[in-house]
Amino acid sequence: MSDQPTRLPLFSTKVVAGFPSPADDYVEKRLDINEFMIDHADSTFFVTIQGQSMIDVGLLPGDQVVVDRSRTADIGDIVLAVVDREFTIKILDHTDGKLRLLPANSTGAYSPIEINEDKQFEVFGVVIGSFRRFK
Secondary structure, eight states: OOSSOOEEEEESSOOOSSOOOGGGOOEEEEEEHHHHHOSOGGGEEEEEOOSSTTGGGTOOTTOEEEEETTSOOOTTOEEEEEETTEEEEEEEEEETTEEEEEOOOTTSOSOOEEEOTTSOEEEEEEEEEEEOOOO
């Protein structure tokens, strides 16, 4: 692969999940995927999603998430965290004075992770995007 940016067409028409209009077939500008997905190249990397704990926010098994270590996590952000030496991707929460990592799966199959002084905990990075291939 080349170090040159790959700029792909970005159509100015918003697309609904229906039949497209051929009258709207024009390119507004070109989009470089790296520029769109990566703000800080030196501190950004990809992680593959495993499991279904985050499906309600659209993160499915096999998806690639873009993680930026240079960002400071805010409450409500999706983060890559290390809890007791294991990586997990969850929503950072602070409720009733307690720090927690929340799953996003409405089946109830996954429990929040309570962060207390007994746990080794670090926010390793903030998830800033995701993508998946269909073919």
